[in-house]
Amino acid sequence: MKLNIAILGGDGIGPEVIAQAVKCLQAVEDNFGHDFTFTEGLIGAAAIDAKGNPIPKETLELCKTSDAILFGAIGTPEYDNDPEAKMRPEDGLLFLRKELDLFANIRPIKIFPALVTNSPIKKEVIAGTDLVIYRELTSGIYFGEKSLSADGKVATDLCKYTEAEISRVAHMAFKAAKKRNGKLTLVDKAHVLETSRLWRKVVTNIAESYPEVELTCMYIDNASMQMSLNPSAFDVILADNMFGDILSAQCNVLIGSSGLLPSASIGTENAMFEPIHGSYPEAKGKDTANPVASILSAALLLNHFGLTEEFNAVVAAVYKSFRKKIVTMDVMGSTKYGTESVGDFIAENIVDVDDNLNINDENIGLGKSTII
Ligand code: IPM
Ligand code: MG
Numbered sequence: 001m002k003l004n005i006a007i008l009g010g011d012g013i014g015p016e017v018i019a020q021a022v023k024c025l026q027a028v029e030d031n032f033g034h035d036f037t038f039t040e041g042l043i044g045a046a047a048i049d050a051k052g053n054p055i056p057k058e059t060l061e062l063c064k065t066s067d068a069i070l071f072g073a074i075g076t077p078e079y080d081n082d083p084e085a086k087m088r089p090e091d092g093l094l095f096l097r098k099e100l101d102l103f104a105n106i107r108p109i110k111i112f113p114a115l116v117t118n119s120p121i122k123k124e125v126i127a128g129t130d131l132v133i134y135r136e137l138t139s140g141i142y143f144g145e146k147s148l149s150a151d152g153k154v155a156t157d158l159c160k161y162t163e164a165e166i167s168r169v170a171h172m173a174f175k176a177a178k179k180r181n182g183k184l185t186l187v188d189k190a191h192v193l194e195t196s197r198l199w200r201k202v203v204t205n206i207a208e209s210y211p212e213v214e215l216t217c218m219y220i221d222n223a224s225m226q227m228s229l230n231p232s233a234f235d236v237i238l239a240d241n242m243f244g245d246i247l248s249a250q251c252n253v254l255i256g257s258s259g260l261l262p263s264a265s266i267g268t269e270n271a272m273f274e275p276i277h278g279s280y281p282e283a284k285g286k287d288t289a290n291p292v293a294s295i296l297s298a299a300l301l302l303n304h305f306g307l308t309e310e311f312n313a314v315v316a317a318v319y320k321s322f323r324k325k326i327v328t329m330d331v332m333g334s335t336k337y338g339t340e341s342v343g344d345f346i347a348e349n350i351v352d353v354d355d356n357l358n359i360n361d362e363n364i365g366l367g368k369s370t371i372i
Contacts, residue, residue: 220246
């Protein structure tokens with residue numbers, strides 16, 4: 001398959017972790033006979049510095065004309081600590097999501113068998129956790145009108161949703177639940193927010209077209225508690241932009257490291273793949289950041305184009321790195337492996353999945369849906 005992939009490393013550790021994901025995609029290209037072209041673009045603080053714009057028009061054009069986008073991370077402390085900043089690196093990412101209409105952000109969270117003891121949550125509580133969050137990504141409070149009074153003492157952010165915006169992501173979530181374990185949890189705050197009441201109404205109506213799926217509605221505060229108390233009870237979670245952001249960050253805790261979880265942002269025409277973690281500026285250039293979330297995001301890219309074997313091969317190589325303890329320090333405090341060497345190991349082990357299975361010393365659950 002021929003694919004043009006836009007590479008947006010972004011800020012902080014973004015470029016170094018994305019470089020490992022590219023390495024893995026090149027290994028897939030070589031081993032499975034594909035033809036991928038990678039073109040880099042500027043975004044975030046790096047783009048503000050170079051072009052005075054967090055998402056320069058060349059980057060936007062590159063993204064629009066590519067088959068897929070692989071995105072690293074965004075944000076730097078200089079802007080975080082400056083409430084007066086006229087432009088923010090994050091604006092680049094938000095603009096890109098909106099402009100490309102990447103309305104569904106899919107965040108699969110599955111406990112990796114080899115890392116089960118890494119979680120701060122008890123093993124018996126997290127064992128078997130395998131869920132996926134469908135987060136609405138292009139509307140809600142992130143994109144509503146904002147205001148700041150002239151005296152700088154009053155600020156507002158409007159949270160607005162339309163039935164159509166809710167409906168399109170809800171259908172995707174129901175379809176996923178139908179293919180998985182038939183359970184969908186809508187997370188909202190319907191006892192307080194009008195937008196949440198609209199979500200409930202629309203989603204409850206849609207549920208009638210999916211009789212195989214059992215719909216539960218849960219308030220965000222309760223969902224957040226259940227995520228720590230009984231995460232394996234979730235199957236598919238559907239949430240608005242803000243609740244989905246917070247709940248998926250909480251999932252990093254379940255996994256025991258924020259460097260492991262990937263995501264896919266899907267629109268009508270475009271698709272972008274990005275790790276859930278932030279730009280971790282303290283680790284920039286130190287060769288300590290975990291490349292796995294980016295590598296698994298590249299795996300989701302492959303899956304998106306129907307390259308299932310290739311997807312499984314990347315996931316199998318990642319699992320192998322866990323079993324062999326070839327991991328970065330966020331996963332195992334004392335390790336001699338860094339970003340590059342973990343990336344190298346995973347890339348070198350991307351082989352035909354059947355060969356890899358022969359040397360598996362544990363059931364890594366391939367064959368059924370691996371991480372989605
Ligand atoms: C995420 C991030 C972004 C978000 C930030 C960087 C704007 O936290 O993708 O989860 O809030 O959507
Ligand atoms: Mg987030």
